[in-house]
Amino acid sequence: MNAIRDYSRWRIIVVLLAMLAAILVDHLNSSTFARNSGQAGVQTSYSQLDDSACAPCGAPCPSSREPSPGR
């Protein structure tokens, strides 16, 4: 006998398919896909180590920032 489920199977499948569709749409419109399709001169971030950044998100160092006008 099946145990009582706490979810709808179809809803889970639809959510996963929607997630996959969003990923695919993003991918097909990306520079990664353009490069993989042989388009020349496309910049990608295959290597995401950014030595010039000051934080994992790519933020610059406070010491390198230009003071904003009025400061």
Next chain:
Amino acid sequence: MASTTPNAAYGAESPTVDTPRVDRFIVGLTLAFAVILGGLIYLEAPTDRVWLFLIGGGLGISLYHAAFGFTAGWRRFVVHRRSGGLRAQLVLLGIATVLFVPVLGNLEALGVEASGAVAPVGLSLVVGSFMFGFGMQLGGGCGSGTLFTVGAGNRRMLITLAFFIVGSVLGTFHLPWWLDQPGFDPVSLLAHLGVGGAVAVQLLALGALAWWLMRLERRRHGGVDRVLLKGPDRSVGATLLTGGWPLMWGAVALALLNLATLLMAGYPWGITFAFALWGAKALGAVGVDLSQWEFWTWDYPSLALRDSVLVNVVSVMDFGLLLGAMLAAGLAGRFNRASRKPLDLGGVSSAVIGGLVMGYGARLAFGCNIGAMFSGIASASLHGWIWFACAFVGSALAIRLRPRFGLDNG
């Protein structure tokens, strides 16, 4: 009959002590989806992204099976003066320190191209981490907690995640302004003290914190919760597969998988950059010009925005984490179990506020409890310690507000 493991009080939700009934539909669906997504990553991205996707899956399984939540551990200490969950986090940070610092201090000798999670220290970090700590108590989970409970089918946490993404995008809009406020460049204990000094100072600090927590707990209860020394309730094989991991297993697995991330990706585990990226991509798709936002003109964010999410390390690992948690919930026979309780206005509004505040705070603070605290402290960066302290204060404040939203502080 469902019963909870001792870890349930420290994490978000936990598998049963009784032998669980594996949910074959969820397990099969998750594996099928993982093969499709993994195959896409294999075809379209560098091979290391496939490994990082699998590492993300391992992290999701570990977080779920050990019920390793940061939020509940902090709350349990603040409300009940029970420090087991918080001490498990200190053990995690200690193991990670011992694993990370020697690697980061000997990159050339080891032939590894990598860098630790270091970030500036300033008003942005202080305000952001305080906000994150505040938001995680209202939202019901931190960066990792939100993601793994969503993977396990928790409906309320899906709301938290959606607003986490909204808050993250708002944070990217304002971060440049915050960076112009008082602050200074990253401080690496490793650079100042060397490998031995940094490891010694961090282990001493973690040990002193653990001792202080135990002292407060002993004063209140006359003894200390021995949850850290607890073994599995069932056989090792059954526990590994279907859950109910002791907290120590979770701490060891998370530290090792974060080290694997460092070695594979070149930098440690992070979660929340991807939320900002997904939100920004969604805005771009509806016509918003993000080139006007300074954050998205910086090298890494601008490249990530143009690139596929399939090559973005943080996104790929987040996908793996979601699916890993879903798989683990299926193996434990508890997928979506947390959604049995109907959503009420208090639960929804606290998820919205918590998600927004966490998202905004995570961007200002250069990450969440994983990217800034776990990976930051493991990298011996001062910002990780400051993040921990400020987030804890914010958390303590929000815990007092939880009952106003009808949220249980138990």
